[in-house]
Amino acid sequence: MSITCGFIGLGDQGGPIARRMIEGGFPTVLWARRPESLAPYRDTLARVAATIAELGAQADHVGVCVVNDDDVRQVCEQLIPAMRRGGRIAIHSTVHPETCRSLERTAAERGVFVIDAPVSGGSPAAKAGALTLMLGGDPDAITTARPVFETFGRLIVRLGDVGAGQHAKLINNSLLAANIGLADMALAAGAELGIAKEALVELLQASSGRSFGLEVRARMPDPTSFAHGAALLKKDVRLLGEVLGADAPPFVGLRDAAADFLDRAMAGPPKA
Known part of the structure; x- marks a missing residue:
């Protein structure tokens, strides 16, 4: 089954991750606060959503790579109500483990999975598809998400429940x-x-x-x-x-x- 991806947080690390997902053949929807952040993707097949909710309604798997806990919460609070049951949110930001656990509890009420998925390796490894992913979350959800993670990750390790990756x-x-x-x-x-x-x-x-x-x-x-x-x-x-x-x-x-x-x-x- 085809997986439609979304991505939010097109910075030094998130940008290359999103591009790897696009180049990996996954239909991908992007959203950014600043239009200039989307400019590098005009030469790709990625679609652009006008709002976070619009992105969430289209995506089975959404990567989030924003700066801090408050940004993660603000993005996910708009994503979770918009996503279909069985959808997955992968949090690639480095944040407090309890932030991920709290979002997981909220998401579970709507049948959406949260995976905490911080990465190591920086922009060069992201561009090369060689990041290390430290995962916490439901084993089946991680298995389903693995083909997406493999577009930008080389070592992909589940460490336990949500929070373990952080x-x-x-x-x-x-x-x-x-x-x-x-x-x-x-x-x-x-x-x-x-x-x-x-x-x-x-x-x-x-x-x-x-x-x-x-x-x-x-x-x-x-x-x-x-x-x-x-x-x-x-x-x-x-x-x-x-x-x-x-x-x-x-x-x-x-x-x-x-x-x-x-x-x-x-x-x-x-x-x-």
């Missing part, structure tokens, strides 16, 4: 933040000992101390150049603390490893 994404992003923080300390130690940064990075990336966090930190001229990314990671670390509890040893360890770097990155350049 749990995994918060752990992943907190670990990334901690690894960047530790890499920052390692490079600072090298500087104090008179080791050239480029040589140390090359050595560490070929040794047992290597990490993606080190790769990310090594590309920065200074922490403040990562201010936007740091703000997103700090939000995710905070959410992990809300989920685990502020005194939980796993959270404290990850938070403390990340805190100094994130704070410096968000502080802006030093005043002259």
Whole structure:
């Protein structure tokens, strides 16, 4: 049976996901607040809906990749009443797990499934169809949605019920933040000992101390150049603390490893 898809949230990551779905042969309907966000899809077979409700009425599967919890709630509150029974909403945003669970309860009353489906890999992986998907939700709904997910995902893992995907994404992003923080300390130690940064990075990336966090930190001229990314990671670390509890040893360890770097990155350049 053909699956008609919808997509909302055509940003740096959501845009490539939507294009992969379109190029994968799924009839796709798009909606965006700003008309200019739809311009890149004029050369495709995608249709454009005038409203979120119009999109929801046409789609069996809707991907949502908007910025924050409030945006996810506002979009889904308009989608859920418009969708047919058996429809699926895949939330690709990184949000609080309880946001997804609350929407799932509302959607279930109308026979609509919610899948929390945050992704890892960024825009390059989305364009290559190589994202990692961390899924939480009904197993049968995920099985039905899998052909859509396979257009943009390489590793697709169901971790449990709704909320489990967000749990995994918060752990992943907190670990990334901690690894960047530790890499920052390692490079600072090298500087104090008179080791050239480029040589140390090359050595560490070929040794047992290597990490993606080190790769990310090594590309920065200074922490403040990562201010936007740091703000997103700090939000995710905070959410992990809300989920685990502020005194939980796993959270404290990850938070403390990340805190100094994130704070410096968000502080802006030093005043002259």
